[in-house]
Amino acid sequence: MSAPLRLKLRPKADGIAIDAEGLLPERLAGLSRGEVERLPIGTGGGRPLLGDLFAVSGDPGESLDLEGDLSGFARLGAGMTRGRLTLVGPAGPCAGSGMCGGELCIEGPASDRAGEGMRGGLLRIRGDAGDQLASPLPGHPHGMNRGAIIVEGSVGTMSATRMRRGTIVIGRDAAPGAACGMLSGTLIVLGRLGEGAGALMRRGTLVALGGARPLPVFLDAGACRHPFLELYYRQIEAAGLALPPTARAARYRRHVGDISDLGQGEILIPEGAE
Amino acid sequence: MSVLLFAVSGKELARQVERRVGQCVLTAPTSAVFSGIEGEPISLGKNLRFFGDGYQNSKVIGGRRYWRIPVMDGEFLVEDRAGVRKGVAGGNFLILGETAGAALIAAERAVEAIQALPGVILPFPGGIVRSGSKVGSKYKKMIASTNSAYCPTLRRSVTTALPEEAGGVYEIVIDGLGLAEVERATAVGVRAACGPGVVRISAGNYGGKLGKHLIRLRPLLQ
Numbered sequence: 001m002s003a004p005l006r007l008k009l010r011p012k013a014d015g016i017a018i019d020a021e022g023l024l025p026e027r028l029a030g031l032s033r034g035e036v037e038r039l040p041i042g043t044g045g046g047r048p049l050l051g052d053l054f055a056v057s058g059d060p061g062e063s064l065d066l067e068g069d070l071s072g073f074a075r076l077g078a079g080m081t082r083g084r085l086t087l088v089g090p091a092g093p094c095a096g097s098g099m100c101g102g103e104l105c106i107e108g109p110a111s112d113r114a115g116e117g118m119r120g121g122l123l124r125i126r127g128d129a130g131d132q133l134a135s136p137l138p139g140h141p142h143g144m145n146r147g148a149i150i151v152e153g154s155v156g157t158m159s160a161t162r163m164r165r166g167t168i169v170i171g172r173d174a175a176p177g178a179a180c181g182m183l184s185g186t187l188i189v190l191g192r193l194g195e196g197a198g199a200l201m202r203r204g205t206l207v208a209l210g211g212a213r214p215l216p217v218f219l220d221a222g223a224c225r226h227p228f229l230e231l232y233y234r235q236i237e238a239a240g241l242a243l244p245p246t247a248r249a250a251r252y253r254r255h256v257g258d259i260s261d262l263g264q265g266e267i268l269i270p271e272g273a274e
Numbered sequence: 275m276s277v278l279l280f281a282v283s284g285k286e287l288a289r290q291v292e293r294r295v296g297q298c299v300l301t302a303p304t305s306a307v308f309s310g311i312e313g314e315p316i317s318l319g320k321n322l323r324f325f326g327d328g329y330q331n332s333k334v335i336g337g338r339r340y341w342r343i344p345v346m347d348g349e350f351l352v353e354d355r356a357g358v359r360k361g362v363a364g365g366n367f368l369i370l371g372e373t374a375g376a377a378l379i380a381a382e383r384a385v386e387a388i389q390a391l392p393g394v395i396l397p398f399p400g401g402i403v404r405s406g407s408k409v410g411s412k413y414k415k416m417i418a419s420t421n422s423a424y425c426p427t428l429r430r431s432v433t434t435a436l437p438e439e440a441g442g443v444y445e446i447v448i449d450g451l452g453l454a455e456v457e458r459a460t461a462v463g464v465r466a467a468c469g470p471g472v473v474r475i476s477a478g479n480y481g482g483k484l485g486k487h488l489i490r491l492r493p494l495l496q
Contacts, residue, residue, distance in 0.1 A: 167335070186333060203331065227306050227351040228342055231335045264331070 004061060005036065007054035009068025009089075016053065017072040018042040020092075023050075025064035025083035026102070036060060071111060077104040080121060093130070096123040098137060099147070112156065118166065120147040124239075131156035131175075134168055142183060144168070150239055157194070160187050163204065167232070171241050179206055182265060188232060190244065193267070201258050201265035207232075209244050211273040218257030223271050225251055246270055276310050278395045280363045280449045287358060288316035295352070296322055300343075306351040309338075311451070313359035319343075319352035363397070365448040365456035365489055368406065368424065368476040369467050374442025376471025378402070381444040387466035393455035394448055403445040409480045421478065440473045453487055461494045 005028060019042050028036055037051030050056065054066075067088040070076060077085050078097040086105045087095070093111040096104045100119040109127035117137035129151045134144040135158065145164040152171040155178075160168055162181040169188045176194035179187050182201035193208035199215060206212075207229065229252070233243055250270035257263055279294070281287035299305050300322060309318060319341035323330040326343040332354070333340050339354035369384065371377025385401035388394060396402075411419035422428050423435040424443045436443070446463055450456035464475050477491055 165334070205333070224348045226342075226349060228333055228335070228340060228349070231333075231340065235336050264329075 002061065003058040004063035004065055005033075005056070005058040006065040006067065007050065007056055009054055009066070009070065010052075013053040014069055015072055016048075017074070017092075018048075018053075019075055020070075020073040021075040021078040021097075023064075023066070023073075023076060024080050025060070025062055025085055026081060028060040028064060029062060029083070031060050033057075033059065077123075080104060090127070091125075096121075099123065109153065110151075115144060115147075115149050118144045118147045118149065122147065123149045125149075125151045125153070128153035128172075129155045129159070131158055132161065133159035134163060134166075135159075135161045144185065150241070152241065154191065160185070163187070169232075169236055169239070169241065173210065179204065182206075186232070188236070190236075190241065198265055198267055199258060200261050202262035203264045205265070206267045207252075208267060208269050209247050209273065212267060212269055213274070214255040214267050214269075215258070217260045218255035218267055219259060221254040221256050221266075223251040223253045226254075226268065229268070244270075244273075246272065278361075278393075278449065278451070280361060280395075280397060284314065284316065284358055291356060292317055292321055296325070300325065300345070300350055300352075303347055308353045309356040311357040311359060313357035315355035316358050317354075318356040319354045322352055359451070361449060361451050362453050362456045362487055363449040364485055365450065365460055365487075366403075366406075366445055366478055367460055367464055367467075367491060368478065369444050369446070369472060370424075370436065370440040370474040370476060371442050371444075372439055372471045372473055374444075377442045377444045380467040380469055380472045381446060383469065384446050384463035384467040388446070388448065388459045388463045391455070391459050391462060393452070394450040394459040396447060397449050398447055401446065403447055406443070406445040406478060408478075409484055435476070437473055445478070453489075456487075457489055457494055460489055460491070464491060464495060 033056055037056050039050045040047035041050050062083040065086045069089050070087055071090040071092050073092045075094045075097050076091050077095055077099055080099040081101040084103045088107045090108040091106045091110045093113050094116055095110050095114045098117045099121045101121045103122045106125045110125045110129045112130035113132045113135055114129050115123045115134040133155045134149055136143040142164040143162040144166045147166045149168045154172040155170050155174050157175040158177040160179040163185040164183045165185050167186045171190050173191035174189045174193050176196050178197040179201055180199045182204040184203045186205045188207040190209050192210040193212035198206050252268040252270055255267040281290055295307055299307050323341040330341055330343045341352050343350040369377050369380045381402045406421040407418040408421045422432045448456050448459045
């Protein structure tokens with residue numbers, strides 16, 4: 001069995017800023033290693049070749065590993081439809097933009113707008129994520145529409161804006177403004193959900209296991225148990241994230257809103273975590 | 275708790291599943307319903323959700339859709355679809371006892387042993403059938419009628435299958451996910467039934483005319 005294709009960033013390429021759209025396992029599969037090295041990357045004239053920026057090893061196939069400080073590489077994994085792309089190191093802005101299948105795993109932090117306009121597949125970020133996680137593509141009315149995002153660390157402001165479908169799990173805290181204008185879908189925050197979450201949301205579910213202070217446009221609908229959460233918790237644990245010890249035993253206080261809009265969204269907070 | 279439901283056709287099964295889950299599970303405190311087997315999908319929560327009167331909502335978790343329906347004790351959680359596949363129904367054996375009481379005690383032992391097995395159910399109440407049937411009847415509209423050869427009171431009226439010392443018969447009927455499951459359950463049940471007061475173990479084979487599968491007891495136990 002051959003080793004997966006591995007591209008290791010050369011020291012001279014550190015700090016380079018480039019649009020890396022198209023650097024996908026599905027595009028490279030079927031090419032020889034030499035052909036991979038001769039592929040241009042980025043946009044415009046004078047584009048560098050992959051072999052100039054990366055040391056190439058392994059054989060192209062359904063998996064591709066990129067290694068190095070990729071914080072200057074924008075749109076890594078953009079438009080991905082299948083296969084597995086692993087980034088060992090920090091990822092630049094818009095990682096996984098518009099992806100609709102496959103698995104993109106970032107073994108480090110991700111910059112802003114990761115998973116923007118996502119339509120399927122799995123985006124996993126082992127570190128923190130920047131602002132506007134899973135935001136809409138520029139000019140689009142909806143944000144994430146299917147798929148799953150797991151962030152093991154914290155996320156920046158305005159995550160899951162106008163989310164339409166899918167599931168996002170945040171391992172630690174979510175900064176203010178999460179799920180604004182949410183249309184549907186689920187955002188589970190194992191830490192604390194920041195201020196202003198769910199403003200103008202129509203439907204959908206926010207779960208704040210570490211507590212939250214809902215806006216006044218969310219009405220307290222009392223506490224009860226929600227059996228569907230157990231299904232999520234099994235998936236979260238299967239993904240290797242640890243739940244707070246009280247997550248299963250607690251009753252959840254349900255805040256419904258945003259009543260200045262459709263008002264069918266909900267924020268679930270375990271009792272005692274408010 | 276897991277439940278297997280059997281019907282003569284997929285269409286009928288789909289109708290019955292929806293009706294019975296709506297009547298018997300949705301109504302039960304703290305219940306939730308999930309599909310336990312993979313197979314041809316039929317509606318489960320897909321239509322039951324309308325009981326939520328617009329307040330229901332769905333979640334797709336792990337690629338499967340679930341419906342959350344608000345009810346008076348919180349939420350009823352039901353999977354959108356259930357899996358259906360072809361099974362084997364109507365596997366059976368007969369326990370001939372010296373008395374009806376002895377046959378009943380043996381049948382209860384068999385039921386207890388079979389109920390511990392996966393992939394099979396005993397579709398009749400308590401798992402024991404006293405009104406075994408034969409194919410056909412003297413009445414045209416009846417497709418099945420009492421198994422007269424095993425009725426003690428008809429011993430002198432029809433050609434009987436009962437030995438002289440048999441005073442009562444009970445039937446165990448087994449439905450399963452496949453032939454192997456039914457065969458295994460039959461073997462386990464027969465072994466458990468054998469004991470004091472049991473004269474003979476037999477089975478209804480309906481002249482070999484009913485169903486695709488024929489389970490022979492002797493090879494099963496050897």
